[in-house]
Amino acid sequence: MSLIIDKQTLDDLNIFGKRDNDAVYAIFNRTYTRGGAGILEQFFRYPLADLHAIDARIRTIRFFLMHQTAFPFRGELFDAAESYLADTDERSRLSAQDNTLGRKFSQVIGADTSYQQLIKGIGSLIEVFILLKQFINSLDITVQDTPYAAAIKPIQEILLQRQFEPVLQEKVPIKIDYEKATVYDRLLRFVHITDVRKILDAVYTLDVYISVATVARSRGFVFPVPLPAEAHIMEIEGLYHPKLSKPVANDMAMRPDSNIVFLTGANMAGKSTFMKSLGIAVFLAHVGFPVPASRMRFSVCDGLLTTINLPDNLNMGYSHFYTEVLRVKKMAMELEHAKNLFIIFDELFRGTNVKDAYEATVAITSAFASQPNCMFVVSTHIMEAGEKLMEDCKNIQFVYLPTLMEGDKPVYPHKLEQGITSDRHGMVIINNEGILDILRNGKF
Amino acid sequence: MSFLIDKQTTEDLNLLGKFKPNAVFGMFNKVKTAGGERLLENWFRHPLTDADAINQRSAMFRQFGELGIDFPVSGASIEMMENYLNSGAPGNRFAAPLTVMGKRVAFTLGLNKDFRQFQASFHETIEVLNKLRSCFNGMADKHRDLLKGDLEDACKTLNLPELKWLKEEAGRKDLPLTSLIRYDNILRFHLREKMDQVLQAVSLLDGAIAVAHTAKERGFVYAHALPQEANCIRIDDCRHPGIKKAIGNSVTISHENNVIFLTGANMAGKSTFMKSFAIAVFLAHMGFPVAARSMEFSVRDGIYTSINVPDDLEQGFSHFYAEVRRVKMVAETVSSGKYMLVIFDELFKGTNVKDAFDATLSVTEAFAAYRKCSFIISTHIIEVASALDERCDNLQFVYLPTIMDGQVPKYTYRLQSGVTEDRHGMMIIENERIIDIIRKKKALTPQHIQ
Numbered sequence: 031m032s033l034i035i036d037k038q039t040l041d042d043l044n045i046f047g048k049r050d051n052d053a054v055y056a057i058f059n060r061t062y063t064r065g066g067a068g069i070l071e072q073f074f075r076y077p078l079a080d081l082h083a084i085d086a087r088i089r090t091i092r093f094f095l096m097h098q099t100a101f102p103f104r105g106e107l108f109d110a111a112e113s114y115l116a117d118t119d120e121r122s123r124l125s126a127q128d129n130t131l132g133r134k135f136s137q138v139i140g141a142d143t144s145y146q147q148l149i150k151g152i153g154s155l156i157e158v159f160i161l162l163k164q165f166i167n168s169l170d171i172t173v174q175d176t177p178y179a180a181a182i183k184p185i186q187e188i189l190l191q192r193q194f195e196p197v198l199q200e201k202v203p204i205k206i207d208y209e210k211a212t213v214y215d216r217l218l219r220f221v222h223i224t225d226v227r228k229i230l231d232a233v234y235t236l237d238v239y240i241s242v243a244t245v246a247r248s249r250g251f252v253f254p255v256p257l258p259a260e261a262h263i264m265e266i267e268g269l270y271h272p273k274l275s276k277p278v279a280n281d282m283a284m285r286p287d288s289n290i291v292f293l294t295g296a297n298m299a300g301k302s303t304f305m306k307s308l309g310i311a312v313f314l315a316h317v318g319f320p321v322p323a324s325r326m327r328f329s330v331c332d333g334l335l336t337t338i339n340l341p342d343n344l345n346m347g348y349s350h351f352y353t354e355v356l357r358v359k360k361m362a363m364e365l366e367h368a369k370n371l372f373i374i375f376d377e378l379f380r381g382t383n384v385k386d387a388y389e390a391t392v393a394i395t396s397a398f399a400s401q402p403n404c405m406f407v408v409s410t411h412i413m414e415a416g417e418k419l420m421e422d423c424k425n426i427q428f429v430y431l432p433t434l435m436e437g438d439k440p441v442y443p444h445k446l447e448q449g450i451t452s453d454r455h456g457m458v459i460i461n462n463e464g465i466l467d468i469l470r471n472g473k474f
Numbered sequence: 475m476s477f478l479i480d481k482q483t484t485e486d487l488n489l490l491g492k493f494k495p496n497a498v499f500g501m502f503n504k505v506k507t508a509g510g511e512r513l514l515e516n517w518f519r520h521p522l523t524d525a526d527a528i529n530q531r532s533a534m535f536r537q538f539g540e541l542g543i544d545f546p547v548s549g550a551s552i553e554m555m556e557n558y559l560n561s562g563a564p565g566n567r568f569a570a571p572l573t574v575m576g577k578r579v580a581f582t583l584g585l586n587k588d589f590r591q592f593q594a595s596f597h598e599t600i601e602v603l604n605k606l607r608s609c610f611n612g613m614a615d616k617h618r619d620l621l622k623g624d625l626e627d628a629c630k631t632l633n634l635p636e637l638k639w640l641k642e643e644a645g646r647k648d649l650p651l652t653s654l655i656r657y658d659n660i661l662r663f664h665l666r667e668k669m670d671q672v673l674q675a676v677s678l679l680d681g682a683i684a685v686a687h688t689a690k691e692r693g694f695v696y697a698h699a700l701p702q703e704a705n706c707i708r709i710d711d712c713r714h715p716g717i718k719k720a721i722g723n724s725v726t727i728s729h730e731n732n733v734i735f736l737t738g739a740n741m742a743g744k745s746t747f748m749k750s751f752a753i754a755v756f757l758a759h760m761g762f763p764v765a766a767r768s769m770e771f772s773v774r775d776g777i778y779t780s781i782n783v784p785d786d787l788e789q790g791f792s793h794f795y796a797e798v799r800r801v802k803m804v805a806e807t808v809s810s811g812k813y814m815l816v817i818f819d820e821l822f823k824g825t826n827v828k829d830a831f832d833a834t835l836s837v838t839e840a841f842a843a844y845r846k847c848s849f850i851i852s853t854h855i856i857e858v859a860s861a862l863d864e865r866c867d868n869l870q871f872v873y874l875p876t877i878m879d880g881q882v883p884k885y886t887y888r889l890q891s892g893v894t895e896d897r898h899g900m901m902i903i904e905n906e907r908i909i910d911i912i913r914k915k916k917a918l919t920p921q922h923i924q
Contacts, residue, residue: 362912366911383855383899384855386898390903397909412827457829469805469840469841474843474845
């Protein structure tokens with residue numbers, strides 16, 4: 031079972047990104063092997079929604095972090111091995127009958143490149159086997175307490191199988207003659223290909239664990255503590271946006287009696303950034319990865335849906351308001367099917383007139399507030415809606431991002447405070463740009 | 475001086491772009507030749523700012539429409555002729571016959587087929603030139619005053635005595651080598667520059683016929699341009715050119731009433747109306763036909779619209795700040811004393827209500843003082859209207875109504891004067907039954923409510 035998430039959410043949080051370097055994926059993509067990058071992408075595409083699976087992954091990565099394990103292989107071994115294994119054509123198989131004088135001659139003059147490729151592939155693969163065995167044997171005894179012990183068990187068993195014995199007795203650097211090569215080729219590439227694949231996948235997964243552990247150490251991320259879904263708790267301390275160079279950290283706690291967060295703040299005060307950091311932390315926690323915060327405990331959710339940069343769908347003739355309405359409807363339908371949703375909605379109903387936006391915000395927020403199993407974070411410009419909700423609902427917490435004025439210049443501390451703000455600095459921005467002065471002093 | 479327009483505006487109005495669906499350019503792009511397409515693109519890139527030039531061009535299109543001719547040759551034939559005329563460009567007139575003869579010899583020896591190709595394109599060229607001559611002569615008979623400038627020159631060229639053989643040799647596929655060399659010399663060297671003029675006239679013919687066809691097919695009319703000082707835009711039954719069965723609205727913006735203040739519920743058609751108006755003004759400045767019953771306008775220096783301003787989050791601009799920057803850019807142009815058409819859709823929608831109210835009021839008031847410019851401003855904040863009405867006397871208040879048919883809102887898309895109070899946002903939410911869907915969950919899982 032995986033977490034319910036959609037493209038809008040992945041785009042909002044910039045998980046994969048349009049360009050490679052500014053995405054969340056890019057932060058963690060420190061893998062040595064291409065296969066590892068593929069597995070990492072799988073992890074990101076399918077976040078988990080199961081407490082045990084999340085817990086297992088967190089404990090595994092923490093094990094590698096604690097022992098500061100280094101990845102024991104060179105990345106280029108796998109390029110050679112993969113291109114070797116990719117050729118599954120029986121006709122390319124080395125056979126003992128082909129060991130002719132002509133072949134030896136062309137080998138001497140270096141003309142037989144395809145043979146050299148095969149030898150290189152076989153050699154790389156054997157080296158992977160040997161290094162993996164050494165690595166497993168060298169693992170700290172405390173691995174027995176982690177789920178990684180169970181995950182690596184089948185791999186250990188494969189390595190103990192009789193047919194791989196001669197392979198493991200080779201010495202690095204690998205030197206094999208033609209007769210041996212024909213035997214290994216048949217063994218590795220044809221007869222036991224499924225086992226070989228399992229071993230490579232295990233190495234790639236190991237690559238991901240180790241690289242995530244390295245990222246966690248170098249960037250100071252912490253491991254979240256997963257809790258059962260029924261607890262309905264989301265507590266994060268020192269939360270920040272991983273892509274900012276000097277981020278301001280914020281604390282946030284949502285419990286069954288405060289499962290709705292109503293966020294206000296002036297333009298540019300950092301509402302969207304805060305919501306994105308929150309979304310990213312919740313997302314990473316469900317991948318079982320370390321998060322950019324100083325402490326985090328969370329109830330496992332069934333889905334994460336955000337609406338931060340909703341594009342209009344004018345091609346289909348939808349106004350911005352109607353696009354928003356359809357988005358809320360989609361979330362409502364998900365809520366009907368899934369049990370626990372984490373929902374983030376930035377600038378709810380900004381595409382309509384004030385009175386409508388006020389009524390709609392109150393109606394939708396109080397409807398979500400009546401659902402104790404859903405966590406809902408909403409930001410709006412319409413602070414009057416906050417006052418009304420404060421009277422009507424008990425489980426809403428009100429927070430705001432303040433703006434301080436230093437003379438004419440607005441300053442944004444980016445630090446959450448309790449309450450509803452009435453900060454308005456739109457006119458200040460307009461005056462700072464000097465628009466009215468330009469118009470007053472122009473040529474009429 | 476060139477017409478002021480920027481990327482934001484061309485994108486708002488969906489003007490350019492050959493491959494974009496529903497782009498205005500594509501609507502007129504019914505040309506046959508590459509030269510015609512280049513000319514059309516050039517017209518779109520450089521609208522005119524002189525009333526006489528505009529009226530002259532629209533008169534030309536209209537006359538082509540009245541003439542009702544089709545482009546006489548196919549695009550492929552024109553391309554072949556162009557290739558032929560440009561082939562062997564660096565050679566001189568004395569070397570050319572030798573090259574032709576060389577090709578002939580090589581062909582006889584079976585070495586290559588260049589000669590056959592050369593012969594084919596030469597014959598095609600003769601045919602094209604003959605067709606063009608009869609087309610131009612036909613125009614001269616029916617519409618003497620249409621033949622001006624490039625068209626007239628081309629017509630004269632084609633009737634030159636040096637080209638008399640064109641008619642005589644028409645339809646022949648096997649000219650003797652000697653005639654071939656002689657004619658080739660005339661077309662590619664002796665009359666080379668005149669031939670280029672003919673090609674230009676062909677592009678013009680192609681472009682003008684395409685525009686006239688579009689006008690006829692879609693029932694567009696030609697606008698009448700007035701000098702800048704008249705300061706007036708009057709459009710009767712202005713429609714969106716890309717919408718079938720579009721509903722027209724009549725608008726006049728003049729010196730006395732230079733600001734249109736537009737209100738209306740969501741989906742009532744505010745943006746569409748603004749786009750239709752701006753597209754009509756833009757097309758009129760090219761001398762092109764517009765989607766209306768009639769139109770007259772004084773020439774503008776440019777158009778700026780802000781209909782879909784995207785937030786520039788990569789630069790760290792919030793939506794509000796992006797709007798502020800855009801307004802500032804427009805303010806700088808307006809205050810330099812130009813005659814502009816300015817359109818703001820949903821001014822300051824990216825901020826809270828009170829800010830939006832203050833900002834819309836003060837900015838609209840400041841803009842309205844520029845009587846040389848015409849403005850259309852739409853907003854959700856209907857309260858601004860009464861405040862503006864007290865302060866300025868040059869605003870027209872119009873709205874697009876919504877009529878409730880039971881629970882379902884219906885839109886007439888017809889402008890009415892005044893300010894609307896229509897609000898149907900909650901109605902839309904109720905129609906989608908969102909609140910019910912969310913609340914229904916409660917009944918399903920009673921164990922959560924303790």
